[in-house]
Amino acid sequence: xxxxxxxxxxxxxxxxxxxxxxxxxxxxxxxxxxxxxxxxxxxxxxxxxxxxxxxxxxxxxxxxxxxxxxxxxxxxxxxxxxxxxxxxxxxxxxxxxxxxxxxxxxxxxxxxxxxxxxxxxxxxxxxxxxxxxxxxxxxxxxxxxxxxxxxxxxxxxxxxxxxxxxxxxxxxxxxxxxxxxxxxxxxxxxxxxxxxxxxxxxxxxxxxxxxxxxxxxxxxxxxxxxxxxxxxxxxxxxxxxxxxxxxxxxxxxxxxxxxxxxxxxxxxxxxxxxxxxxxxxxxxxxxxxxxxxxxxxxxxxxxxxxxxxxxxxxxxxxxxxxxxxxxxxxxxxxxxxxxxxxxxxxxxxxxxxxxxxxxxxxxxxxxxxxxxxxxxxxxxxxxxxxxxxxxxxxxxxxxxxxxxxxxxxxxx
Amino acid sequence: xxxxxxxxxxxxxxxxxxxxxxxxxxxxxxxxxxxxxxxxxxxxxxxxxxxxxxxxxxxxxxxxxxxxxxxxxxxxxxxxxxxxxxxxxxxxxxxxxxxxxxxxxxxxxxxxxxxxxxxxxxxxxxxxxxxxxxxxxxxxxxxxxxxxxxxxxxxxxxxxxxxxxxxxxxxxxxxxxxxxxxxxxxxxxxxxxxxxxxxxxxxxxxxxxxxxxxxxxxxxxxxxxxxxxxxxxxxxxxxxxxxxxxxxxxxxxxxxxxxxxxxxxxxxxxxxxxxxxxxxxxxxxxxxxxxxxxxxxxxxxxxxxxxxxxxxxxxxxxxxxxxxxxxxxxxxxxxxxxxxxxxxxxxxxxxxxxxxxxxxxxxxxxxxxxxxxxxxxxxxxxxxxxxxxxxxxxxxxxxxxxxxxxxxxxxx
Numbered sequence: 001x002x003x004x005x006x007x008x009x010x011x012x013x014x015x016x017x018x019x020x021x022x023x024x025x026x027x028x029x030x031x032x033x034x035x036x037x038x039x040x041x042x043x044x045x046x047x048x049x050x051x052x053x054x055x056x057x058x059x060x061x062x063x064x065x066x067x068x069x070x071x072x073x074x075x076x077x078x079x080x081x082x083x084x085x086x087x088x089x090x091x092x093x094x095x096x097x098x099x100x101x102x103x104x105x106x107x108x109x110x111x112x113x114x115x116x117x118x119x120x121x122x123x124x125x126x127x128x129x130x131x132x133x134x135x136x137x138x139x140x141x142x143x144x145x146x147x148x149x150x151x152x153x154x155x156x157x158x159x160x161x162x163x164x165x166x167x168x169x170x171x172x173x174x175x176x177x178x179x180x181x182x183x184x185x186x187x188x189x190x191x192x193x194x195x196x197x198x199x200x201x202x203x204x205x206x207x208x209x210x211x212x213x214x215x216x217x218x219x220x221x222x223x224x225x226x227x228x229x230x231x232x233x234x235x236x237x238x239x240x241x242x243x244x245x246x247x248x249x250x251x252x253x254x255x256x257x258x259x260x261x262x263x264x265x266x267x268x269x270x271x272x273x274x275x276x277x278x279x280x281x282x283x284x285x286x287x288x289x290x291x292x293x294x295x296x297x298x299x300x301x302x303x304x305x306x307x308x309x310x311x312x313x314x315x316x317x318x319x320x321x322x323x324x325x326x327x328x329x330x331x332x333x334x335x336x337x338x339x340x341x342x343x344x345x346x347x348x349x350x351x352x353x354x355x356x357x358x359x360x361x362x363x364x365x366x367x368x369x370x371x372x373x374x375x376x377x378x379x380x381x382x383x384x385x386x387x388x389x390x391x392x393x394x395x396x397x398x399x400x401x402x403x404x405x406x407x408x409x410x411x412x
Numbered sequence: 413x414x415x416x417x418x419x420x421x422x423x424x425x426x427x428x429x430x431x432x433x434x435x436x437x438x439x440x441x442x443x444x445x446x447x448x449x450x451x452x453x454x455x456x457x458x459x460x461x462x463x464x465x466x467x468x469x470x471x472x473x474x475x476x477x478x479x480x481x482x483x484x485x486x487x488x489x490x491x492x493x494x495x496x497x498x499x500x501x502x503x504x505x506x507x508x509x510x511x512x513x514x515x516x517x518x519x520x521x522x523x524x525x526x527x528x529x530x531x532x533x534x535x536x537x538x539x540x541x542x543x544x545x546x547x548x549x550x551x552x553x554x555x556x557x558x559x560x561x562x563x564x565x566x567x568x569x570x571x572x573x574x575x576x577x578x579x580x581x582x583x584x585x586x587x588x589x590x591x592x593x594x595x596x597x598x599x600x601x602x603x604x605x606x607x608x609x610x611x612x613x614x615x616x617x618x619x620x621x622x623x624x625x626x627x628x629x630x631x632x633x634x635x636x637x638x639x640x641x642x643x644x645x646x647x648x649x650x651x652x653x654x655x656x657x658x659x660x661x662x663x664x665x666x667x668x669x670x671x672x673x674x675x676x677x678x679x680x681x682x683x684x685x686x687x688x689x690x691x692x693x694x695x696x697x698x699x700x701x702x703x704x705x706x707x708x709x710x711x712x713x714x715x716x717x718x719x720x721x722x723x724x725x726x727x728x729x730x731x732x733x734x735x736x737x738x739x740x741x742x743x744x745x746x747x748x749x750x751x752x753x754x755x756x757x758x759x760x761x762x763x764x765x766x767x768x769x770x771x772x773x774x775x776x777x778x779x780x781x782x783x784x785x786x787x788x789x790x791x792x793x794x795x796x797x798x799x800x801x802x803x804x805x806x807x808x809x810x811x812x813x814x815x816x817x818x819x820x821x822x823x824x
Contacts, residue, residue, distance in 0.1 A: 016468055053428060054491075057431070062498055065494045065495045065505070066491070066495075068487060069488050069492060075480060075481070075487075079477045083466060083469045083470040086474055096480070096558075098510065099556060144511060
């Protein structure tokens with residue numbers, strides 16, 4: 001029988017009633033003829049409670065024990081989901097990570113999946129079991145200890161199972177009903193997308209649209225797993241939610257698929273840096289060592305032999321960046337006149353695979369912002385994305401204007 | 413190094429502070445030179461919460477899923493205890509049942525321990541680990557599913573580890589400071605026993621002194637594991653608490669070691685049963701089939717060819733017993749005039765291995781009760797125990813009078 005993977009996040013299994021609702025959804029797919037693998041998160045709040053216990057017990061905790069503790073929430077939901085399905089006369093059983101076994105690296109708290117042998121579960125499917133309920137987020141290391149995949153890891157678990165079992169689709173049930181052209185709280189005309197390409201979803205996910213864990217999208221892209229994001233709180237039709245899929249499966253799309261934004265980006269400018277070959281490495285090496293995630297970088301020639309270097313990084317890493325650069329100046333690795341941090345900015349990005357084949361998108365974006373009186377502070381582009389930093393007060397205005405000009409409220 | 417097993421019950425690990433307190437106690441034993449195996453229960457209340465989830469989800473639950481769910485509380489405490497010990501610079505790690513592995517039968521929710529291979533933990537001890545923290549109450553079945561040992565199973569886990577590792581002693585930390593000659597709430601003169609024999613403890617445990625799970629005492633007796641019951645809430649000396657041990661290790665003891673009582677016993681009388689060979693089997697067979705735990709049985713010849721049959725059973729099984737007997741009469745299996753249930757009784761028991769060598773204990777007990785005007789309704793005796801049923805209103809009086817007459821407030 002074809003296999004379907006269904007993943008339910010913490011809010012979708014927060015109470016016994018919600019588990020029942022989710023189980024009914026699973027029952028519908030079983031009755032369509034699917035063997036179903038259900039991946040569950042812990043009940044909403046449980047994992048945070050356990051993380052709190054660990055942090056209070058041992059601030060510099062042994063990650064192996066952290067994993068043993070925080071993985072327990074998923075075990076509870078897996079068992080309860082199996083029981084709920086059995087109550088509905090659907091043959092089901094639960095599997096903890098080590099029982100599958102879902103084999104990972106030994107990088108505790110941030111383990112990567114190495115292998116998912118399918119024999120155990122497939123044997124049970126062959127015996128008539130219709131649903132394997134698997135505790136998400138957890139696995140087992142080569143030396144038999146429990147590992148976890150990092151927060152949001154249940155998405156990755158789901159995609160990995162879909163790849164291993166060659167599932168027809170991987171449905172991610174969450175508390176939103178799909179991926180939108182932008183945040184509906186900012187632009188009322190925001191429209192739910194029926195389909196979005198993996199590459200676009202990756203850009204949107206990393207830009208702060210917190211629907212899917214980035215790693216899960218990467219994995220889905222690599223193994224070409226059809227991912228569907230949909231709400232567990234609404235009645236569903238077969239084409240509900242948003243399908244994240246390969247570009248080829250999207251017949252027509254707008255040039256721009258979505259407008260993303262982030263409030264948590266700061267702009268840092270090193271004024272009048274002594275320019276020389278290797279200066280970029282001298283600046284960004286120490287930042288990288290200090291764990292600063294640099295996003296956009298631009299360099300302007302200010303005067304002969306000196307340059308201004310501007311970059312963006314998450315707001316909460318500004319202090320760390322400042323210290324790293326001051327230290328580098330003290331050590332004589334770099335030389336600059338001033339360091340200016342501007343945390344009152346926002347990043348706006350237009351994302352769309354259509355940009356590859358369509359020229360003039362950047363120009364249209366810049367003109368629109370200019371017409372609205374929004375000054376652009378930094379620009380960065382990739383093949384399918386154009387990002388700008390603007391004053392934070394213009395963020396909503398910029399998002400709405402771009403959503404309008406690229407006609408995202410209309411389907412292609 | 414010699415091995416010590418220390419078990420902490422739910423109230424002893426109910427909060428992070430209490431886990432720290434328990435860990436300090438473990439640290440003291442490590443500093444004495446012991447390799448320690450710590451068995452932990454779930455934080456007080458957690459297991460009940462999980463059992464509640466299961467019962468609400470599926471009243472006739474699949475016991476395999478029940479076990480997967482309710483065992484998770486112990487995993488949390490095991491990890492937290494290991495982290496707490498590490499914070500105190502004591503090399504420690506946690507083990508879940510399947511990691512040891514603690515191999516049990518497949519009788520889910522009431523599994524029996526089959527084997528505890530010592531290699532894994534001993535290898536770690538040899539490498540310098542000083543404390544193995546093991547999640548109590550849980551194991552793994554031959555087909556790789558999680559099992560539990562029944563409520564109170566962590567006591568049994570602890571004793572089984574003590575037997576497998578040939579531990580010097582098994583210390584059970586709980587919320588009382590030992591085993592008493594009787595309930596201090598009833599008899600103010602009740603005295604804590606320094607030592608008690610396995611056989612006595614078994615009788616007391618099964619009579620409702622809820623200090624230790626009965627199975628753990630049986631196991632300790634079979635493998636001659638020295639069991640010590642002591643409080644995790646008091647500073648401890650080396651001879652704190654009560655040692656449960658083989659009879660030979662108790663030099664002197666009172667004839668009677670303790671007076672136990674139970675309020676939850678009912679007296680049932682079948683009046684004028686047609687007597688014939690096999691009548692006892694005809695009565696107690698159906699009761700057994702109906703799951704009624706019959707304790708005491710007495711038979712009086714009332715008149716020619718007929719007899720009165722009296723037995724006791726737990727109060728909450730009276731309805732079930734009545735139905736079973738009515739059905740048996742309807743089927744013609746037995747014949748009786750009347751069935752009288754008296755739930756207003758209490759069982760009082762005097763327990764002591766000294767009874768074996770000392771005569772007159774029963775006579776002394778009956779005379780004492782008679783002097784106090786307490787009428788005895790049923791008597792049952794074993795080698796080391798004399799039990800009587802009396803009107804419940806006399807329970808406290810009877811306990812106090814017997815405690816006095818056998819001088820349990822004085823040491824032997």
